[in-house]
Amino acid sequence: MIDPAATVYIIDDDPAARDAVTALVRQMGLRAQAFASAEQFLETYDGTSPGCLITDLRMLGISGVELLERMVRAGTPLPVIIITAYPETPVTVRAMQLGAVTLLEKPCADHQLWEAIRDALERDARRRAGEARRREIRARIDQLTPRERDVLRLIVEGKANKQIAKQLGVSLRTVEAHRHNIFEKLQAHSVAELVRLVLETGLSDRDPFLPRGPTW
Secondary structure, three states, rough: OOOOOOOOEEEEOOHHHHHHHHHHHHHOOOOOEEEEEEOOOOOHHHHHHOEEEHHHHHHOOOOOHHHHHHHHHHHHOEEEEEEEOOOOOOHHHHHHOOOEEEEEEEOOOOOHHHHHHHHHHHHHHHHHHHHHHHHHHHHHHOOHHHHHHHHHHHHOOOOOOOHHHHOOOHHHHHHHHHHHHHHHHHHOHHHHHHHHHHHHHHHOOOOOOOOOOOOO
């Protein structure tokens, strides 16, 4: 599902090409914002707004691939579509390695660009939904006490209650009480679901949410 707030950012130093792509995007019922250079785009984009980017490959100043490299280094996850009148295999490979959605050859058919834009916006929406989900789970984990986090870490490692009690030097009843609290706070109904939630966030025994060692 495409975010209704998404914007398609268009960069091309050719005014005619830039206007044509902008018009096409607006025909799709989407928001469009055009720039004459990558430098202009970088000065404007805040790095967080939903959408996707369409950029020409060869431009004065920063090229399309150079822009993609800068975005990767900056951790900007905006999906990028590259268009070019001069497709070259090494450049195409480099663009795909950097995570470009696709590289289209000018002049490209309207339906090709439409499909690429939809793909890019759907990718962006899925990524943002995933990030929101991970933030939600991390907020639940943040409700755990240090003791409960220790127990959670050992549950994720596959330890049974008796093993956890022995390793942490506490009673089985104490472990069971913390286990109950963990399931309740994380809104999990099984060990499998609990482990899936932790793995979904990318947490590990090295994560600050799951400190190693007893804290009793």
